[in-house]
Amino acid sequence: MILDILFPNRCLGCNRIIDADFLVCEICFEQIDFTHFDYFGDNFIKEKCKLLFPVEQASGLMQFKKENLSRKIIHELKYKNREKAGKVLAQWTSERLNFKDRKPDLLVSVPLHSRKQKERGYNQLHLFTEKLSEFYGIPFDHNLIKRNYYSKAQALKDKKHRLETENTFSITKAITGKHILLVDDVFTTGNTVATIAWEILKAGNNTVSVLVMAIDI
Incomplete structure (x- = not known):
C-alpha cells in the first residue's frame, strides 16, 4: 500500500x-491498435503462416507499429519487468477471441533459453498463457518445447540472423493427435513460430494454430 x-x-x-x-x-x-482479426477467417497472420507451414488458424491481438502504444506495452512486458502486463493482455484477448466449439487441446508458449529466462527473471509469455488457460479452460504446457541455444533478443538481431533458426527448438516429450495453439509475443518474419510448428507437426498427427500478442506490420 x-x-x-x-x-x-x-x-x-x-x-x-x-x-x-x-x-x-x-x-x-x-x-491501442487492435487487429480485430477473425480467428476462423482469413487474415494477415494466417496468410503469412500459410507460406511457412500448414497452419490451422491464426490471430493476433494488436498491431506492432513504430512508436505506437502497442509496441510500448510489449516492450514494458519484455524488458521493463512488467510481467503482470501479460495478465491484462490475456484479458483483452479473451474479450475478442471466441473459439466457439473448436477450442485447441493445448496452449504452448515459445520458450526462452534457461539462461535468458534467469537473466530476465520470467518468461513474458507464461502469465499470458496461464491466464488464457483459465479463461478458456484449456491446459497449458510450458515444458513441451525446449530452446536449445542461447541467443540475443530477436529485436536486436538483423533480418539475416532472424532467419537462422534451424535446430533452435526441440520437442521434449511424445505428443500426437493434438491441436496445439502456439503462443508468442510479436510476429515479425514468422520464422520462430514456423520452426516450432514443424517440430510439433513432425512429432505426430498434430495440428498447429498461432496466437500472438502483436503483429509487426
Whole structure:
C-alpha cells in the first residue's frame, strides 16, 4: 500500500495515475491498435503462416507499429519487468477471441533459453498463457518445447540472423493427435513460430494454430 502511494501505477500512454491492475487509462485505451482479426477467417497472420507451414488458424491481438502504444506495452512486458502486463493482455484477448466449439487441446508458449529466462527473471509469455488457460479452460504446457541455444533478443538481431533458426527448438516429450495453439509475443518474419510448428507437426498427427500478442506490420 505504501509503495502504491510512493510509486503509483501510471498510464503507459499519458502518465496519468491509474489503478494498479491497469496498463493504460480509458482515453489511451482507445489509441491501442487492435487487429480485430477473425480467428476462423482469413487474415494477415494466417496468410503469412500459410507460406511457412500448414497452419490451422491464426490471430493476433494488436498491431506492432513504430512508436505506437502497442509496441510500448510489449516492450514494458519484455524488458521493463512488467510481467503482470501479460495478465491484462490475456484479458483483452479473451474479450475478442471466441473459439466457439473448436477450442485447441493445448496452449504452448515459445520458450526462452534457461539462461535468458534467469537473466530476465520470467518468461513474458507464461502469465499470458496461464491466464488464457483459465479463461478458456484449456491446459497449458510450458515444458513441451525446449530452446536449445542461447541467443540475443530477436529485436536486436538483423533480418539475416532472424532467419537462422534451424535446430533452435526441440520437442521434449511424445505428443500426437493434438491441436496445439502456439503462443508468442510479436510476429515479425514468422520464422520462430514456423520452426516450432514443424517440430510439433513432425512429432505426430498434430495440428498447429498461432496466437500472438502483436503483429509487426
